[in-house]
Amino acid sequence: MKEQNSQLKIGIVLNYVNLILGGVVPLLYTPIMLKILGIEEYGLYKLSASITSYLALIAFGLGAAITRYLIKARTEKGEEEERAVLALFIVIFRVVAVLALIGGSVLALCLPLWYSESISAVELTRMQWLVILMAFNTAVNFIASPYISIVNAHERFLFLQSMAIMGTILAPCLNLVALFLGYASIGLAVSSILSTILFRLLFWGYVRSSMKMKPLYKRMSKEYIVDVVSFSFWIFVSNIVSQLYEATDAALIGTVPALATTGVAIYSVGMILCGMINTINAGISSMLVPKANKMVFNGASTDELTDTGIRVGRIQALIIALFIFGFITFGREFIYFYAGEDYAISYWVAVVCMIPISIPLVQSFFLNIIIARNENRFRALTYLFIALINVVATWYMMKWIGVFGAALATSIANFIGPGFIMNWFYKKRIQLQIGRFWKSLLNIYFVPSILAVLFLGIGKYINYYHIPYFIGGIFVFSMLYVSLQWLFIMTDYEKELVKGLINR
Template identity: 30%
Template sequence: MMKNRQLKVGGMLSYFSTILGYMISIVYTPVMLRLLGQTQYGLYNLVYSIVSYLGLLSFGFGSSYIRFYSRYEVKDDRKSIAKLNGMFLSIFVIIGIVSVIAGLVLVKNTGVILGNKFSNKELSTAKIMMIVMVINIGITFPGIIFNSYLSAKERFIFQNLLQILRQVASPLLTLPMLIMGYGSIGMVIITTIVNITVIIINIYWCLKKLKMRFIFRQYDTSLFKEIAIFSSFIFLNMVTDQINWNVDKFIVGRYKGAVAVSIYGIAAQINTYYMSLSTTISNLFIPRVNKLVASDSETSDEVDSLFVKVGRLQFILMGCILLGIFIFGRQFIIIWAGREYTSAYPILLLLATPTIVPLIQNLGIEVQRAKNLHHFRSWVYFLVALINIVVSIILVKQYGAIGTAFATAMALIFGNIIVMNIYYYKIVKLDMIRFWKEIFSVIPAVIIPAIYGYFLMYFSLVNSLKDLVVYGIIYLLIYFCSMWLFGLNRYEKRLVTGLIGK
């Protein structure tokens, strides 16, 4: 009963957190862009994309924790869990120290890394930002184990309340810094302070409320090897994600400068919000997938049903958002960020459109990990990502930021869609025919709102914030009604009426 409450209330809080984050971003980002300017914002994006590569030093250990925790949880083996906690904390403390050392090397070579498109003042600002970000990521690593433990214990309510606190605190504290003229340096300082505060709260909750235990001796070396092998393939996925979502900024900055990075950064930021909505659903089911696979009573039909159920819910939501991006995206960017960011619209379409397929299937990633079948995916994504780098460098010289976005889109279509759907069907033994039949059964419900959107675009009816709000609300109502009549099944209708009732 407790876990069901965590799942339902945690899910509602998760979406509230996401929507609140969007609302705050809608208000905060335009102010931030105008206070920073295109160059400072582009520099911030570029430095962030470089330092984020230090996150790869986690080697995927964080994502593997829940799988091994679930193995002991089903057996109620508290001592093994305590040893697992001790092992992971030791690993992350070491990784945190290594990341700081590696980060200081990056700081020393800032000019070499960024190239000759930046002034001495911009390089000096980048160096200070890099120092603060390196400290931030060094502290973040030891905190991973506590956040992973909360997820494994399915404490979704607490996690999402803390996320809401983070979302509100960051802009409220950052704006005064920007107004006082501290620029991008002030932004990263506030981000670091908020992040450290959240980590401290997580640690307190795990130790005092959940009685999290650690044993720092008698490590099982065979278990460590198993974790390392398992995590190494997650690490390859992390490298791939960094290449697909961050290397473009570095390539654009290297060849086209800070302003081009700022334009690409706006498209990437909106795309990140778009992707995060999908994971808010699937993240709630990660512990359940691992326990299903770890349990002796697991059947393929149970896993298939959960995969299809979550996939349909994700498609209904993500389809609404993607269609909305096509209809309102260009005008939203102009109103929200400014007319100088108009060219971010085609970049956004290239990034968001092919992403919808892996987003509605992201529970399949957890099924692979739970079954220890994620190796192939890791290698495929990694090789495709390397090709993406080469093609991006070739295209950026002639087509700029949109060229790198096109290369990323092609990589996603080939690797994440074509190859992985074959792998899901042949090796992971997920019923992909059933999955796609269920997805295609929802598509007719999208036709009516799509026609409405075409009408709006053809006659250019959205030209102001008022138009965006009014026509956007009408679009949502049309989409919901069409989906209710032609798309939702009985389970999904009961889910909606239950939520409305509550």
């Protein structure tokens, strides 16, 4: 237990290190990448990535099941059963990897049917190669999924976060090498494959040598397979929804001749900035998956689950609120320096999507609970219904107000589904105390709201487009945010956690 707590604490520290690097590295890398590629080539690359991302659906939601069933096997039947479960998923994902390669080839052949009117023949050929290369990268990720999950299930957060930090640094470096050698988007795809293979080999070696965990190939019962598939099905439906939200907008924008690759590039930059919130949250959320599973399997009460959700949610909200309100205040200038004036609309794309996304992010522990309890059906069906409406709304709003219309439709859908409906579900079906949860979190947003209004007002007299004022404004905003939250909002538990992290 002491070792696990130590791993968790060190993992949290390394997660914050990775967050800092994840903010600094893109600031240095992305402007260079955008300048070398150009807006159309970048748009082509992101469009290819959006289309290829649909191959993730081939896994049928099994990726989210691995950690749960590994923990369940070890808790209920011991290490031998865990090794058998690991072997089962290794076999499954090898098959899935082959299917991904076949699916990628089919997608590449079908591209002219969808984009011949909006993209030139030369770009289409390059796009076909990009899809094939990205499909291969997806297949490698599938093969490695069981090994990553076993490391997470054993809460080896030191290794997990060390790999994350290495990836944050190495991947952009390889990309820049490819770009400076003149390989453009094709070079980016190849460098991604190389870094993926390297890291997956490291995970394989760690599991076999350090954890001494070898798969045990034996025949699993039919009932067990049915249980895994039944659990995974609703995760699969949720994954379909994720694709409809995250990839379909770009795919639809690419079919409109007036928008095409340029529109995809502008939209993608906005979504990258919005996605930084997911990155900020993902490290903490992933480390809580084993904890949520253990609490559920050990019969934790709804009071205990709500209390844990509040503690985690407040920490996540303190971090996310700084990012969102800071971006609302300084985002226009940031995009100007970060990507250039051609991407000005990306500010509104990012802002309109950031706000609703923050709702499920601060409740990520609750999502882990319903997955652990195998009660994901309602969420999956709700999200699917909302997402289908979102696709239709995106198509018409995109033609009405362009790229911003696509973002606005997605934002409204996120308010309805993850916002209102899921909070009702958490309260009525899971019996969590949602009113107490939000009452505990709302005061966190008071300080950044006041600061955003104040600094936007100051911006009428001080030009943040001058780098010294821009950097100075962000610094003062951040210092005031931290100081005021510490003095008036943060609890003793949160202060002690910060002190402990700093001391460690």
